[in-house]
Amino acid sequence: MDVVYIRDLRIDTIIGIYDWEREVRQTVSLDVEMAADISKAAETDDIQYALNYKSVAKRIIAFVEGSEFQLVETMIEQIATIIREEFDVPWLRLRLSKPGALRQSKDVGLVIERGDMAMRPAGVGAI
Numbered sequence: 001m002d003v004v005y006i007r008d009l010r011i012d013t014i015i016g017i018y019d020w021e022r023e024v025r026q027t028v029s030l031d032v033e034m035a036a037d038i039s040k041a042a043e044t045d046d047i048q049y050a051l052n053y054k055s056v057a058k059r060i061i062a063f064v065e066g067s068e069f070q071l072v073e074t075m076i077e078q079i080a081t082i083i084r085e086e087f088d089v090p091w092l093r094l095r096l097s098k099p100g101a102l103r104q105s106k107d108v109g110l111v112i113e114r115g116d117m118a119m120r121p122a123g124v125g126a127i
């Protein structure tokens with residue numbers, strides 16, 4: 001399996017458990033790694049056979065911009081479900097971070113893997 005990825009997709013949204021976080025939009029950053037077989041797209045040079053990272057990004061942006069979650073856990077699980085179900089992705093790895101959420105740290109967040117671990121590409125974990 002190959003990997004189609006999106007790195008540092010930055011989206012402004014309402015996210016957080018504190019009162020002030022319900023009133024101001026914060027930026028979240030998303031890294032996505034999606035298992036995909038790129039062979040047919042490479043052979044045909046035709047986008048219809050590719051996992052279109054622009055389409056995935058647009059869908060994630062629309063979803064996150066319209067959401068108002070308390071926890072990054074809820075947001076990341078729902079993003080994973082959307083990508084898997086709507087784009088037929090058998091395995092994915094997501095990293096969702098809130099830059100600046102913790103004053104003493106560059107960012108905080110979560111990393112999850114979902115789907116068929118047999119489809120997990122070798123050497124995954126570069127992000």
Ligand SMILES: Nc1nc2c(c(=O)[nH]1)N=C([C@H](O)[C@@H](O)CO)CN2
Nearest residue numbers: 016017018070071072073098101102
């Ligand atoms: N595991 C989590 N811990 C915390 C979360 C979260 O979503 N998941 N959220 C917060 C606050 O909203 C924080 O980001 C504000 O600085 C604290 N811990």
